[in-house]
Amino acid sequence: AQTVTQSQPEMSVQEAETVTLSxxxxxxxxxxxxxxxxxxxxxxxxxxxxxxAYKQQNATENRFSVNFQKAAKxxxxxxxxxxxxxxxxxxxxxxGATNKLIFGTGTxxxxxx
Amino acid sequence: DTGVSQDPRHKITKRGQNVTFRCDPISEHNRLYWYRxxxxxxxxxxxxxxxxxxxxxxxxxxxxxxxxxxxxxxxxLEIQRTEQGDSAMYLCASSLVRAAKDRGSYGYTFGSGTRLxxx
Numbered sequence: 001a002q003t004v005t006q007s008q009p010e011m012s013v014q015e016a017e018t019v020t021l022s023x024x025x026x027x028x029x030x031x032x033x034x035x036x037x038x039x040x041x042x043x044x045x046x047x048x049x050x051x052x053a054y055k056q057q058n059a060t061e062n063r064f065s066v067n068f069q070k071a072a073k074x075x076x077x078x079x080x081x082x083x084x085x086x087x088x089x090x091x092x093x094x095x096g097a098t099n100k101l102i103f104g105t106g107t108x109x110x111x112x113x
Numbered sequence: 114d115t116g117v118s119q120d121p122r123h124k125i126t127k128r129g130q131n132v133t134f135r136c137d138p139i140s141e142h143n144r145l146y147w148y149r150x151x152x153x154x155x156x157x158x159x160x161x162x163x164x165x166x167x168x169x170x171x172x173x174x175x176x177x178x179x180x181x182x183x184x185x186x187x188x189x190l191e192i193q194r195t196e197q198g199d200s201a202m203y204l205c206a207s208s209l210v211r212a213a214k215d216r217g218s219y220g221y222t223f224g225s226g227t228r229l230x231x232x
Contacts, residue, residue, distance in 0.1 A: 004155075037223075045156075045204065045223035091155050099210055100146060100169070101221060103155030 002027045004094050006104035013082045014112050020067075021077045021107045023092030030054075032096040034068070036077045039106075040088040048090070051075065079109075087111045117224035119205050125230045126195055133191045134227045138207030145188050146221070147180055148204040149173065156204055162188060163210070195231045202226045 003026045013019035025034070036048040051059045051068050058066050063083075067076045079086055092104040118137040126132050138145045143164050148156035159178070160170045164185035174180075177195075182188040192199055205224045 006155075035221075044225040045206075047220055050220065093155075098169070099144065099208070100158050100161055101148075101156070101206070102158070105155050106153070 002029070002032075002094055002096060002102050004092050004102055004104040006092055006107050008107045009105070010108045010110070012110045012112060013079070013086075015082055015084060017082055018078060018080045019082055019109065021079075021090055021092075021109070023075045023077070023104055025073050025075060025092070025094050027073070027094065027096060029096040032094060034066075034075045035093040035095070035101070036064070036066070036075075037091045037093060037103075038086075038088045039091065045091070049077065082111050084111050084113060117205055117207050117222050119203075119224035119227050121227055122225065123228045123230075125232060128195055128197060128231055130195055131191065131193045132195060132229065133189055134203055134205075134229075135187060135189050136205030136224060137187045138205070139209075139222055140186075142207035142209050142222070143185070144208045144210050145182055146206045146208070147188070147190050148206065150202040150204055150226070151200075159190075159203075192229075195229075197231045200229055200231045202228050 005024045032053045034051045038046045038048050049061045049064050063080045065078045089106045089108050091106045093101045095101050120135045146161040147159040150156040159174050160180050162182040165182050177193045180190045204226045206221045208221045
């Protein structure tokens with residue numbers, strides 16, 4: 001069975017600085033997608049960035065980028081120029097042949113002004 | 114399209130009562146998923162539908178839980194004889210899957226969830 005592990009329950013970053021959130025996963029599949037979702041307090045889950053496993057190039061979306069290491073099964077999220085609005089719970093997620101999302105336990109990101 | 118809608122946003126019920134939640138997915142999405150999220154945890158998969166067919170149910174979904182998606186549009190999740198351990202956020206998501214190999218490439222859209230409190 002596939003698993004997703006986020007080893008950082010909480011992280012903190014100064015406004016305008018850069019922070020990296022870690023995620024590792026375990027799977028025997030070769031064709032899958034990885035995601036980072038953001039969940040602000042009492043608000044819905046929002047897709048931040050998506051990575052296709054067969055693409056070697058790391059995905060980027062504005063201030064958000066990933067470091068995808070397929071052999072190491074690692075998928076970290078880098079947030080550059082952090083803003084107060086980035087404060088939220090961040091979830092790493094995996095989907096494979098079943099087309100259902102498997103989530104990690106999340107990392108709570110605080111942004112200090 | 115206004116996205117995925119869930120109703121109600123909050124539900125407080127007494128232990129032993131039945132509750133029903135509704136999810137309206139994005140109209141062109143053929144897949145609909147239910148997840149449960151407890152405080153401080155990631156969402157856990159409960160069940161999903163492809164159109165009106167329920168394709169998979171998690172072992173988390175006891176006999177007290179039932180989900181339907183009549184006509185392949187909205188879905189309902191019913192919990193019978195609620196217990197305090199059922200207190201959680203129930204999330205609905207939808208996606209478009211055109212082929213088995215899509216692997217979620219078109220993304221998943223989540224609703225705002227229904228927060229259930231069993232007292």
